[in-house]
Amino acid sequence: METKFSYFYTTMIIIAVLILVGIISLSFGSVNLSPFQVLKIIFSNNNINESLNIIIKQIRLPRIILSFLVGSGLSMAGVVFQGVIRNPMVDPYIVGISAGAGTGVTLAIVLNLQFSFLFFNTLPLMAFIGSLITVYIVYNLAKTKNKVPVVTFLLAGVAVGFVLNALMSFLMVIGTRDLQKIIYWLLGSLAAASWHDIKLMLPYFILGNFIIIFFLKDLNLILLGETHAQHLGVNVEKSKKYLIIGASLITASVVSVSGSIGFIGLIVPHIARLLVGPDHKKLYPTAAILGGIFLIISDDLARIVLSPMEIPVGIITALTGGPYFIYLLRKTKKEIW
Amino acid sequence: MLKLEDINFSYEKQKILHKINFHLKENEFIGIIGPNGSGKSTLLKNISKLLSPDSGYIYLDKGLLNEYSYKELARKMAVVPQDTEINFNFSVYDLVMMGRNPYQDRWGRVTETDKNKVEEALELTDTKKFKDKSIQKLSGGERQRVIIARAIVQEPELLLLDEPTASLDINYQRNIFDLISDLNDELEMSVLAVSHDLNLISQYCERLILLSNGNIHTMGKVEEVITKENISEVYNTEVDIKYNPMTERPYVIIVPRKKNSQKRRENNFKVHLICGGGTGKDIMNILNDLNIKVSCGVLNRGDSDWEEAKRLNYEVVEIPPFAPIDENAVEKNKKRIGNSDLIIVSNTPFGWGNIDNIEVLTSLEKKDILFMTKQDVKVRDFTEGKTTELFEKIKKNNNVHEINNNKELCSFINNNYKEILYD
Numbered sequence: 001m002e003t004k005f006s007y008f009y010t011t012m013i014i015i016a017v018l019i020l021v022g023i024i025s026l027s028f029g030s031v032n033l034s035p036f037q038v039l040k041i042i043f044s045n046n047n048i049n050e051s052l053n054i055i056i057k058q059i060r061l062p063r064i065i066l067s068f069l070v071g072s073g074l075s076m077a078g079v080v081f082q083g084v085i086r087n088p089m090v091d092p093y094i095v096g097i098s099a100g101a102g103t104g105v106t107l108a109i110v111l112n113l114q115f116s117f118l119f120f121n122t123l124p125l126m127a128f129i130g131s132l133i134t135v136y137i138v139y140n141l142a143k144t145k146n147k148v149p150v151v152t153f154l155l156a157g158v159a160v161g162f163v164l165n166a167l168m169s170f171l172m173v174i175g176t177r178d179l180q181k182i183i184y185w186l187l188g189s190l191a192a193a194s195w196h197d198i199k200l201m202l203p204y205f206i207l208g209n210f211i212i213i214f215f216l217k218d219l220n221l222i223l224l225g226e227t228h229a230q231h232l233g234v235n236v237e238k239s240k241k242y243l244i245i246g247a248s249l250i251t252a253s254v255v256s257v258s259g260s261i262g263f264i265g266l267i268v269p270h271i272a273r274l275l276v277g278p279d280h281k282k283l284y285p286t287a288a289i290l291g292g293i294f295l296i297i298s299d300d301l302a303r304i305v306l307s308p309m310e311i312p313v314g315i316i317t318a319l320t321g322g323p324y325f326i327y328l329l330r331k332t333k334k335e336i337w
Numbered sequence: 338m339l340k341l342e343d344i345n346f347s348y349e350k351q352k353i354l355h356k357i358n359f360h361l362k363e364n365e366f367i368g369i370i371g372p373n374g375s376g377k378s379t380l381l382k383n384i385s386k387l388l389s390p391d392s393g394y395i396y397l398d399k400g401l402l403n404e405y406s407y408k409e410l411a412r413k414m415a416v417v418p419q420d421t422e423i424n425f426n427f428s429v430y431d432l433v434m435m436g437r438n439p440y441q442d443r444w445g446r447v448t449e450t451d452k453n454k455v456e457e458a459l460e461l462t463d464t465k466k467f468k469d470k471s472i473q474k475l476s477g478g479e480r481q482r483v484i485i486a487r488a489i490v491q492e493p494e495l496l497l498l499d500e501p502t503a504s505l506d507i508n509y510q511r512n513i514f515d516l517i518s519d520l521n522d523e524l525e526m527s528v529l530a531v532s533h534d535l536n537l538i539s540q541y542c543e544r545l546i547l548l549s550n551g552n553i554h555t556m557g558k559v560e561e562v563i564t565k566e567n568i569s570e571v572y573n574t575e576v577d578i579k580y581n582p583m584t585e586r587p588y589v590i591i592v593p594r595k596k597n598s599q600k601r602r603e604n605n606f607k608v609h610l611i612c613g614g615g616t617g618k619d620i621m622n623i624l625n626d627l628n629i630k631v632s633c634g635v636l637n638r639g640d641s642d643w644e645e646a647k648r649l650n651y652e653v654v655e656i657p658p659f660a661p662i663d664e665n666a667v668e669k670n671k672k673r674i675g676n677s678d679l680i681i682v683s684n685t686p687f688g689w690g691n692i693d694n695i696e697v698l699t700s701l702e703k704k705d706i707l708f709m710t711k712q713d714v715k716v717r718d719f720t721e722g723k724t725t726e727l728f729e730k731i732k733k734n735n736n737v738h739e740i741n742n743n744k745e746l747c748s749f750i751n752n753n754y755k756e757i758l759y760d
Contacts, residue, residue, distance in 0.1 A: 233411030
């Protein structure tokens with residue numbers, strides 16, 4: 001492949017970057033620590049300072065792990081959606097799937113449907129149902145004669161997204177007693193991240209990944225075009241269905257703990273593709289790690305920029321992702337119109 | 338190998354295919370031709386399971402096509418689609434490796450066999466030299482060869498091709514069809530190819546199916562399908578059919594409307610041609626195209642000009658192979674010459690064996706005679722100057738024109754005999 005570095009070195013480098021970013025992120029905040037102190041606290045059981053121990057292990061560590069999971073989840077979902085739709089302009093946020101998941105969560109809060117069964121909490125489950133219904137509607141709205149043109153897909157996604165956002169506002173109005181809870185969640189913030197959140201989302205996150213990895217090879221062939229894929233022995237409709245379900249599960253798990261954070265699923269797959277090429281067996285893990293790094297850094301910025309006040313991380317990602325989306329639109333204008 | 342029984346197909350109430358029946362035998366090469374919108378590509382899509390027929394059965398080997406899983410089907414049948422443009426930056430090697438998909442497990446582990454098959458296919462299609470290049474950086478013809486390589490590694494028994502040379506230059510057209518022909522001969526793949534290039538496909542396939550409005554108009558050997566009547570009727574245009582002597586296959590030529598408006602008329606214009614050794618073939622074909630009656634002589638049986646004259650059903654004054662011209666033949670020839678309006682002498686050499694063909698002209702007066710003089714007569718004179726002398730004598734007594742090439746011949750006839758030949 002005509003990428004500058006071999007896949008192995010690229011992976012090694014980004015894993016190293018991830019560890020570095022993780023440690024540095026752990027070390028600053030209201031109490032600044034050196035990276036060495038951080039490591040000492042994490043790897044020792046009998047701790048010197050109880051409050052530092054709590055800051056690192058109960059506040060900062062879950063937040064960074066959750067940032068990583070959310071960032072990588074959105075990027076992985078982005079890779080899958082871009083592959084299935086065969087266009088780099090798609091991500092879960094743009095095509096309204098995040099909004100669908102959000103509606104599901106809002107509904108769960110308003111109707112007070114939150115409980116757990118085994119490892120599976122209803123909050124991500126409602127998010128999943130919401131996102132799946134949205135994908136189904138958007139996909140079928142966009143479909144014309146067995147094809148899903150990108151323009152109609154984007155338009156359908158935006159339109160459905162609007163409707164769902166209105167629905168969410170409506171639910172907030174009628175469910176006034178939960179207003180604060182919903183708004184706080186909707187802002188797309190990782191500020192309240194806890195181990196509980198991670199437990200909440202992880203089963204769905206893992207299940208989604210299992211499904212996607214099982215069909216990942218087909219995604220390469222679908223990328224060539226659906227007829228090519230079918231001629232090469234892929235049951236295209238089936239693979240697409242499961243890939244979309246897997247990506248929706250991941251999106252739902254992420255959205256249910258972080259609210260909707262936009263544009264990561266758009267930018268990161270693109271950067272990953274530049275690094276390792278279009279082969280999904282390499283692209284998928286690379287995008288996952290890069291997405292994690294990207295959101296950890298974005299969240300750091302959200303904490304630092306107006307310190308001590310925090311801004312929602314969604315603002316940071318939108319500020320970097322929006323212009324990138326416009327750049328992509330202009331670059332591919334000719335092909336699209 | 339492949340058998341279609343009463344296949345009907347329609348797109349939203351519009352019938353595209355009507356009762357299609359045919360049987361592709363093992364290792365056979367069948368071409369499908371037909372005008373735009375005749376259902377060629379739709380037929381191929383039905384066979385490749387992209388579309389399913391409204392009614393009828395498609396059998397692949399002994400099983401019904403529908404009963405094959407996509408993976409099983411991909412091992413039996415490979416498809417080279419019309420549109421091979423790929424918008425993603427895959428390397429040639431990776432792309433060809435994707436052809437091994439039907440043999441790989443869920444996780445796409447690459448085995449040694451996979452690698453060997455890919456190497457073989459790259460070599461066979463001469464694409465090894467750019468195996469690390471991105472598919473997007475290749476030309477149309479190169480890309481098509483890569484897609485064929487991908488089809489080869491599927492190890493199919495049947496190869497379907499939809500316009501494999503559409504929008505390619507002729508060097509690539511030949512290159513691709515030679516390759517397909519090799520796959521048919523050497524790897525014993527059965528081939529079913531759709532093409533709108535009648536002449537190209539006719540040179541390669543064994544049988545042709547001519548589609549017209551979703552029906553099989555004619556099916557059979559190439560020369561049974563490529564006839565003036567069939568093609569003119571189905572394509573609704575005036576054409577002429579010629580033969581490629583090298584492949585012994587027919588080919589179609591278009592008659593432009595401008596020339597067509599000058600309708601050739603039935604005429605009694607007669608030409609006598611003196612030729613030999615293949616120097617008369619082109620002249621005969623030109624005269625034949627102009628609907629002119631031609632006689633030839635004297636020719637030895639077996640001479641290539643004699644063969645061509647016989648093929649065109651001309652009157653020929655003939656003698657046994659290698660025999661000198663006898664009195665009897667000279668007399669017959671004289672008679673034909675006397676009856677003709679124009680005499681053409683081809684650019685043939687003259688020796689003692691055929692000098693009588695020239696001598697006979699010396700008795701003529703004020704006849705229209707054309708000498709084809711691509712080479713000076715002195716060069717072709719193997720009778721110690723006698724032929725040259727005879728030529729001079731003929732020139733003195735008749736209207737002799739010297740013509741250098743076939744183009745001059747065409748314009749000479751068109752200019753001088755316009756009234757007789759055209760309406």
